[in-house]
Amino acid sequence: MPSLPVARTLDPREAPALRWGILGTGWNAEKFTTALRRHTTQQVYAVGSRTQASADRFAAAVGAPVAHGTYEALVADPHVDIIYVATPHNFHHEHALLAIAAGKHVLIEKPIAVSESEAQDIANRAAAAGVFCMEAFWTLFLPKYDVLTQLMADMAIDAVLADMGEYFTLDHRIFDPALAGGPIFDMATYPLSIALWALGDPAQISANGAPAPNGINGQLAITMESTRGGLAALHTSIVGETPTTATFAGLDATIVVDGPFYQPGGFTYTTRAGARLRYDEERSAHEGGLHFQAAAVARHIAAGETSSPVRPLADSIRLLRVMDEIRAQVGIPLP
Template sequence: MTGLRWGILATGGIATAFASDLRTAGLDLVAVGSRSQQSADAFAARFDIPRAHASYESLAADPDVDIIYVSTPHPMHHENARLALEHGKHVLVEKAFTINRAQAGDLQRLAAEKGLLVMEAMWTRYLPHMVRLREIIEEGTLGEIRAVMADHTQSLPTDPAHRLNAMELGGGALLDLAIYPISFAWNVLGEPTGIQASARLIETGADAEVATVMTHAGGAISTTLSSSRAAGPNTAYVIGTKARVEIDRVWYSPTSFRVVGPDGTVIEEYRSEVPGRGMQYQAFAAEGAVERGDVSGELLPLPVAESVGIMGTLDEIRRQIGVTYPGEE
């Protein structure tokens, strides 16, 4: 590891989980920034962070911070990541990367201009069971991959003002939940060649349920279902001509899977043993990319170019289901 000095921008629930895993992994968490000194101080005290900033600008300007984790709601990602990049910091940006492809492309260009890493915090990509899954696919154990199926379905707050439902906060199942299985489909099958999407919108205009059927190279198919109003199995499958992988719930967090042959024979079983939630693995990957000088992220499980492409897929899904966020043209 490079020993990068981490700063965390914002102090919500996902920032709390990330800070906990950074501490579990022994990484160097040196600063936090919030919109109020009180919130920054409380977060710093909880995680023994030496510097607490009362603004995001102050955090970005901190000379002792090398990389900033942006954990604000989706519509703020672009502005906050841009702030960090403009101050010469590497950036790990919570998923979804931004709210649209145009913003994602802007971050990619700015990072390239400044020779900095900008990386989407799709932590699932970096978990040990996903690393092993990619190895199994590369080894040819599954044969030709014909299908990917995954759901991300939860029963979440129905308050219209909650960030999951408020359009001004990028509300809806798509950016918060569907990003997981859609990113997974991209990871296994590559960029979709065709997209069909359906959704149910609630009174705020946000999507409570969204389903996709996407075609990929060679005619392979992926299907995803995401919901913020009903909890489903949260499992995933990769189906090949020689074998399939069955990933247990919750498939996007540390879990187990089986490689199963056409006759039902279990070829391999994998069980995760991960300290904490597992968000430290994306931090390891970010530090490794900086150490290698791979600031374009080409060697990462989720390079920035792919994050930009995934945002394009989400844009097309939103076009089909009729979801537009405030301020978009």
């Protein structure tokens, strides 16, 4: 192969503009709205918070014209086209259902719920309401991952090695068991999702855990065998920094994605025949990448579609089925 494929990602600025309602005013809601404002013509129209003061503060900070002091008022706003659910994991199900019941399209932060049964319920209700529904798994919408998709269509991937480890201070919500803390929902989402994406359905999963300083689960080491015979070795941690790289290997070629593999950045493609090709895109974090998924969502909704082939709900549900199994093996309770 003389050169890498070119990303087919459409210009996010040319996607039809939706009026977004932002449900929850935390860290990622701020990153998401910043990305929308910098890189798209999407309108951050309204925000919703549990308190009017927080809604007012956030609306002023992100330039939203409307601030609602309850989530119920946000989803009832007739001018809002789509709700972006940005609350802690164990509230996604409740808040997605609130939006769907109000007849709104919905983009739900990852993972869309904390169990397979909750995720399936969201999918069923969205289907019954005829609204668009997707997990905000932004990674797969990055131009880099479109190039990887094209490359991997011609590769049989046998092995995936991936990790995601980050240090957090003990006061972060990620250590709070009442907010479904631990690495499984915040972090393992990424290595597990790309392993499932590359290898297909799991046949067998084996997980070991180690506790964080406050006693909740702090690390996971997971092996996953696919029904096709591929194998993934995955690690995730909230107690220390790890490379956060991803490797996809087959008989004839290997791809090593630079850390952090889930953000915009580069990778190296090497073949056994001796080719070495390098992909590079601007290394930007959330503000430089969260908007690609939003532009894709806007195009699907304009086309009258209710899901994305890049991140179908079936894949989000499969992820939670795997997480249920890991939680059962390691003993990670839900709040």
